[in-house]
Amino acid sequence: MTAGAYLCPRCRASALRDTHGYRCSGCGADYPILCGIPDFRLAPDRYLSLEDEREKAARLHEFARNHSFAETLAEYYRVTDDVSPAMARRYADYVVAGEARGREALRQLAPARRVLDAGCGAGGLVVAAARAGLPVTGTDIALRWLVIAAKRLEEEGLHADLVCADIARPPFPEASFDRIAVTDLFEHVPDLPQTADALYRLLEPGGALYATGANRNTLAVYPPAGLWGVGFLPNALRRRYVTARRGIDTLRFLSMQTPGSIARALRTAGFTAVRTAPMSVPAERAAAATGGAKRALIGIYRLLREVPIARAGLLRLGPVFEISAQRPAGSLGSERTGQ
Numbered sequence: 001m002t003a004g005a006y007l008c009p010r011c012r013a014s015a016l017r018d019t020h021g022y023r024c025s026g027c028g029a030d031y032p033i034l035c036g037i038p039d040f041r042l043a044p045d046r047y048l049s050l051e052d053e054r055e056k057a058a059r060l061h062e063f064a065r066n067h068s069f070a071e072t073l074a075e076y077y078r079v080t081d082d083v084s085p086a087m088a089r090r091y092a093d094y095v096v097a098g099e100a101r102g103r104e105a106l107r108q109l110a111p112a113r114r115v116l117d118a119g120c121g122a123g124g125l126v127v128a129a130a131r132a133g134l135p136v137t138g139t140d141i142a143l144r145w146l147v148i149a150a151k152r153l154e155e156e157g158l159h160a161d162l163v164c165a166d167i168a169r170p171p172f173p174e175a176s177f178d179r180i181a182v183t184d185l186f187e188h189v190p191d192l193p194q195t196a197d198a199l200y201r202l203l204e205p206g207g208a209l210y211a212t213g214a215n216r217n218t219l220a221v222y223p224p225a226g227l228w229g230v231g232f233l234p235n236a237l238r239r240r241y242v243t244a245r246r247g248i249d250t251l252r253f254l255s256m257q258t259p260g261s262i263a264r265a266l267r268t269a270g271f272t273a274v275r276t277a278p279m280s281v282p283a284e285r286a287a288a289a290t291g292g293a294k295r296a297l298i299g300i301y302r303l304l305r306e307v308p309i310a311r312a313g314l315l316r317l318g319p320v321f322e323i324s325a326q327r328p329a330g331s332l333g334s335e336r337t338g339q
């Protein structure tokens with residue numbers, strides 16, 4: 001899809017470019033372009049109000065003018081007071097490794113023509129796709145993260161479309177993409193079935209989706225919290241435990257998922273060939289792991305993943321999983337309007 005061919009997320013009429021951004025040709029709603037990024041949100045994420053979020057993004061955008069991507073990322077965590085310095089380092093490492101994870105997701109989705117990264121965050125996969133010469137659109141509900149992704153692209157001399165939007169109410173026409181990557185998104189959305197439905201409509205008939213997620217039932221550390229066993233605690237107890245360990249309930253807006261819960265939502269939305277597996281970790285990432293213990297653990301994980309019975313156990317109880325799915329060929333519906 002070409003940049004600028006957007007629809008109003010409210011009424012699905014064409015959104016036309018004007019001096020400040022986009023204006024809906026149907027309902028007249030205005031969508032601004034902020035920090036160089038079109039903002040099609042109808043509501044913010046659950047961490048900040050729309051005004052506070054836009055202000056935070058603008059401050060980061062200003063900072064990024066005279067600083068590197070790495071410095072901008074560090075600045076983000078410095079001004080985000082509910083993340084402790086230890087967690088900030090852990091998150092920043094994860095963000096930086098995002099391009100390698102993105103390459104792996106793209107390998108799973110190959111061959112691709114037009115890629116959507118739904119919930120692209122700091123743009124690791126977007127950078128990987130752009131570097132590979134693939135037309136790619138990254139979308140996220142957080143403008144602040146897209147500002148960081150834009151800085152990352154700029155620093156690498158790469159181009160991609162970045163669009164701020166709620167993935168359940170996207171500004172893209174139906175069947176805009178032949179490949180959709182969804183990494184670490186499903187546990188963050190307020191309505192999983194609605195999100196699965198929206199992703200289905202964005203995908204071309206015959207197109208493929210690849211998703212990764214953190215497993216609620218893991219016996220290992222639950223990655224979004226960096227804590228053991230949180231998925232097995234009743235909500236009230238989990239809140240107290242995470243707050244005690246992290247200073248704040250970092251899981252307060254998460255809906256923890258399992259491979260099964262996401263697979264069910266995808267099937268209900270109409271996806272076929274839905275396959276779950278423990279997340280694949282390429283050899284290059286094992287080699288790049290810092291520390292001998294971590295390298296050894298990844299090596300063991302990669303071996304176990306190839307043994308059927310261990311593979312089933314890893315899927316049920318391992319920390320991270322992947323899901324592939326397809327929109328059946330010949331399933332083109334009519335664009336829904338006015339909802």
Ligand SMILES: [Zn+2]
Binds near residue numbers: 008010011026027029
């Ligand atoms: Zn409209």
